[in-house]
Amino acid sequence: MVTSLKAYLPRQVSIEGLRSPWAIVIGSGLGLLIGTTQPQLAAWIAPFGNVYLGLLKMCVLPILLSAIANSMGRLMQSHDAKQYVQRIAVVFPLSLLAVSAIAVAIAALVGPGRNLSADTLQTLGVLVNQSGVDLEMALSGPLPEVATTNVTGLVDSVVPDNIFAALSQEQTLKVLLFAMIFGVSLGLVKAPSTAALFDTLDSLYRAFNQIIHGLTYLLPFGLCSLLADQLSQVGVDVLWSMVDFVVVAIATFVLIYLVSTLIIWRRSGMGLWPTLVALKDPTILALATSSSLACLPAAIGSLSENLKFKPQTTKLVTPLAITLCRFGSVIYFASATLFVVQLYQRDLGAVGLGIVILGSILAGMATSGVTGILTLTMLGLVLDPLKLPLEAVLVLFIAIDPLMDPFRTLGIVHTGMAATALIAEPDN
Numbered sequence: 001m002v003t004s005l006k007a008y009l010p011r012q013v014s015i016e017g018l019r020s021p022w023a024i025v026i027g028s029g030l031g032l033l034i035g036t037t038q039p040q041l042a043a044w045i046a047p048f049g050n051v052y053l054g055l056l057k058m059c060v061l062p063i064l065l066s067a068i069a070n071s072m073g074r075l076m077q078s079h080d081a082k083q084y085v086q087r088i089a090v091v092f093p094l095s096l097l098a099v100s101a102i103a104v105a106i107a108a109l110v111g112p113g114r115n116l117s118a119d120t121l122q123t124l125g126v127l128v129n130q131s132g133v134d135l136e137m138a139l140s141g142p143l144p145e146v147a148t149t150n151v152t153g154l155v156d157s158v159v160p161d162n163i164f165a166a167l168s169q170e171q172t173l174k175v176l177l178f179a180m181i182f183g184v185s186l187g188l189v190k191a192p193s194t195a196a197l198f199d200t201l202d203s204l205y206r207a208f209n210q211i212i213h214g215l216t217y218l219l220p221f222g223l224c225s226l227l228a229d230q231l232s233q234v235g236v237d238v239l240w241s242m243v244d245f246v247v248v249a250i251a252t253f254v255l256i257y258l259v260s261t262l263i264i265w266r267r268s269g270m271g272l273w274p275t276l277v278a279l280k281d282p283t284i285l286a287l288a289t290s291s292s293l294a295c296l297p298a299a300i301g302s303l304s305e306n307l308k309f310k311p312q313t314t315k316l317v318t319p320l321a322i323t324l325c326r327f328g329s330v331i332y333f334a335s336a337t338l339f340v341v342q343l344y345q346r347d348l349g350a351v352g353l354g355i356v357i358l359g360s361i362l363a364g365m366a367t368s369g370v371t372g373i374l375t376l377t378m379l380g381l382v383l384d385p386l387k388l389p390l391e392a393v394l395v396l397f398i399a400i401d402p403l404m405d406p407f408r409t410l411g412i413v414h415t416g417m418a419a420t421a422l423i424a425e426p427d428n
Helices: 002-017 021-037 039-058 060-076 081-110 118-129 133-140 151-158 163-168 172-188 193-232 236-241 243-268 272-278 280-289 296-306 311-325 327-343 350-365 373-377 380-386 391-423
Strands: none
Touching (some): 021 039, 021 193, 039 060, 039 193, 039 280, 060 296, 081 243, 081 311, 081 327, 081 391, 172 193, 172 311, 193 280, 193 296, 243 272, 243 327, 243 391, 272 280, 272 296, 280 391, 296 311, 296 391, 311 327, 311 350, 327 391, 350 380, 373 391
16 A cells, blocks of 8 residues: 555656646747757647647637626626626726727837838838738738628627537637626526526536646646747747837736736735736746637636635636737737837827727727737728728738737736736635
């Protein structure tokens, strides 16, 4: 018995070591080394990272459906429903205005697109002129997701006519709306049988959350593969020519990350170090996966289990904040718009800055459910009112997007958690 216990302990310790910060640092370092020096090896190990990301995404929609429906239903049966709706109506708009204004202020003061050298301008011009045939076709061809910004297009993108089709096609906004309507309706049903359904939804949420917990043991390997693949796609010349914008944008993300951390820390009532430890998993997942939905279970778990916010509220508000508000996209679009304005040497007054702030919010929220290049094309919603061309600069942002996408995801997830912390109450 003692012998078997001794044989078991080292194995258990080594498995738990895969979830330690040292394992994460080693995986990140290997990914950085492979991505910058061995692009062929990065391409060879890329499928493992894609499989790992796919396994994370596999759990997202069931968690989203069960968490939102369960939380909305229980909230409707509680006495605090009106209070939380009022908080959401205040916190979400003010948070969006705050992050957009901060990003605009930093970009306006620092000026990443001002006073660029002749060599840098030449490199940027050559990159635009050498854009490939596929990219040119994508820019000149129809983009229905961007063109249909009318009411009909908005309704079609949000209202599900077939929830099973929406689930199979990963149409997150439609699933979210269905879960909210279903949860409210379930909460209004005054019958004893609804308690069993609430318990079933809770069990479904816990089951998929357990899968997510198991996948964290593979995080160092998935992180290495994903980072290597992303870094191998970013050319050194492009990074150097866009270095001013990249530095300013990342600094903006870091500043808002720190402010969000302070908000979560103060609202939780816990110590600073336990708060940082609790935020570790969603932060690492955001940077590693570049998928805000894949981080959703970790974000909910960190707030409700580690930081002791009320689980019912966090399960409801966190998916709404991450899916609808899209803080990271708002921050990025505000910074990118100011960069383009400065690149074209345009002088914006107070009205112009106001257009950038509000336009970035609308463009960021419009990225819900949009992936890839189409995410960046939403920048046109901000540039068009300013009479600035999207097509001339889109290739520049596409070139650096593998580097910026993880930070954009971090902004979506972490700032969404801070907004949730402002709404939820600690579960004392």
